[in-house]
Amino acid sequence: MTTNKEKNFISAVVYLHNDGARAVPFFQMLKAQLDAHFEQYELVAVDDACTDDTVPSLRDWAKDLDKPLTFLHMSLYQKLEPCMNAGLDAAIGDYVYEFDTTDTPYPPEMIFAAYQTALAGNDIVSVCPDRVKGSSRLFYGVFNANSHSAYALRTDAFRLVTRRAVNRVHASSEHLPYRKAAYAASGLKMADLTFSGQIRDKAAGRFSLAADSLALYTNxxxxxxxxxxxxxxxxxxxxxxxxxxxxxxxxxxxxxxxxxxxxxxxxxxxxxxxxxxxxxxxxxxxxxxxxxxxxxxxxxxxxx
Amino acid sequence: MYDKIIIGAGLYGLYAALQSGRRGQRVLVLERDAEPFMRATYINQARVHMGYHYPRSYSTAIKSAHYFERFCKDYGFCLRTDFDQIYATSAHFSWTNAAEFRRFCRAAGIRCDDVPPEKYFNHGLCDGAFLTTEYTYDAHVLRDWFLKELANCPTVEIRCGRTVEKIERGPDTWRVTAGGDAAEAPFVLNATYAGVNDIHALAGFEPFKIKYELCEIILCEVDKRLYNTGITVMDGPFFSLMPFGQTGLHSLTSVTFTPHETSYDTVATFPCQEQSGGRCRPGSLYNCNECPAKPKSAWPYMGQLARKYLREEYGFAYKGSLFSMKPILKASEIDDSRPTVVRKMASGPDFVSVLSGKINTVYDLDEVLAQ
Missing domain, CATH: 1.10.287 (Helix Hairpins)
Known part of the structure; x- marks a missing residue:
């Protein structure tokens, strides 16, 4: 059977923490998009010590999956960044999607659009909303004004990174306290895609993360x-x-x-x-x- | 009337036949496939274990190391020894690390020379790499040697293409019916590996507590740079790419992608059995590698996993796949011991079952054969 599907191997890393009813629809949407465009891919679900039915319901959904789904069960609640680092370490793809949240204020087609943007020579593609909260705007304002990076950071819904970018950021630092900033500082080409909408999720621990990031990645x-x-x-x-x-x-x-x-x-x-x-x-x-x-x-x- | 009936012409079966035949005993070997060594003895990593694989089980490691030398001396002709076997500890998700591995090797008294991980692996993926001494065996060379030696034992008879249908216990003998013919002996050795519980069911014994994994070994053609190198990344969801006997090919396996499906039933039960055209069913396992219902190769995943770790200059390409059924003792999940089980299921008449996932622990049979 010949298909026009992309041959590159894709990994999709998804962060889960008590996502409940949102998890399965998200994975269904994700799978539909990946199935439509890619021949080979894997799903990596990082279970950040979920205490609700997120994991059982997802496991149930995945029973007849023809592509591999890997759960990383974190020992205890460790919040977004360490978990996504773990997911990134486990992913084997040439291109890795990072979904920090299962909130989807963007149209599903943006997922493949990000890949096409990457193929155009961008190692990091961020998909960003056009409306952001005040606190986020303040943080990114301070951050961008003080960082050495060639690229400005924005609030993003998800991003796609190439294996090259992952290798590059890991070569400069084993652990990434703040992946987004590390990518921006990697020296590789970065691009943004914008959709109209706003992210409703508030990541836990974002204030201490903001302080760390400002100290580490800016002056x-x-x-x-x-x-x-x-x-x-x-x-x-x-x-x-x-x-x-x-x-x-x-x-x-x-x-x-x-x-x-x-x-x-x-x-x-x-x-x-x-x-x-x-x-x-x-x-x-x-x-x-x-x-x-x-x-x-x-x-x-x-x-x- | 025989002295011994051996079910299964894998390495353990033929080893037992040869030991007994050399003592002049009348031996009948019953094999389900068309010839010996068509399943697990052939379809595995072909690793002659030195113990490196078991950093969390000293007992298994030390035993492997002990048998390693003996096996190399006895069967050196079937080995490939002229390659660098590299063991590496993954920086992430590993249940061990470089320092632990070094300590373990010192304790087990096996070679472990540090080499820079960057020589073989992409940056940051492995925290240690070690040059070790470990070999790979060629099952076909080994099979031919056994058949040649057995040809010199007129009292040993090997019947291939015979599936055991019935096992009955008499007052002093076991009566085994296979392919319509019955034979009797006061000693039966069940060396059927994945079929061990199938035979137990026929003989009315308790099953071993095992789970079954339908496994795929991928054969690869490799570049010159990899030709004389074997790579094993451990200890967790990683891979191994090492010479496959004397074939000139490398075998590629991975902990997560090599097992395609798992059955937790006492006798192997898989959905694919329904598509096997009646060849395979729970309680009577067909040869997975010959089966029309064998699964699609996991090469895209296994290849991708190895690609992620290995530096670009180490090239490898898909050549083919081999499938076989692997029984795993349920007790050995937490630690990684792989004990060889030799269990006497009945005495007078004797019935012995053996289950081992390692080629060089075949000597564990000596004790029961001597009786």
């Missing part, structure tokens, strides 16, 4: 600490001038207030800088020493 933290240092220097100068003025005008007994002022302001500043240094150090320790960032309980493959 925002560095800028702030430099700013504080400068302000402190200015304060110290003002103090110096004040001390000189007091000394010259001949009332040196007023030293108590001055000393207290220097001590409090100075120490507050020093501690602020120290906090940032500690943040950087903890991130470095994290990156260097914690090679296995996720705990896998079992790998389960389902195929008819």
């Amino acid at each position: 925002a933290g560095f800028k702030v600490s430099v700013g504080i240092a400068l302000v402190m220097m200015a304060l110290a100068l003002v103090e110096l001038i004040y001390t000189v003025v007091v000394f010259c005008t001949g009332h040196p007994v007023a030293g108590w207030t001055t000393t207290m002022f220097v001590l409090t302001v100075g120490f507050a500043g020093v501690f602020a800088v120290l906090a940032m240094v500690v943040k950087y150090l903890s991130l470095l320790v994290d990156l260097i020493f914690k090679k296995q960032k996720y705990l896998i309980e079992s790998v389960e493959k389902i195929q008819k």
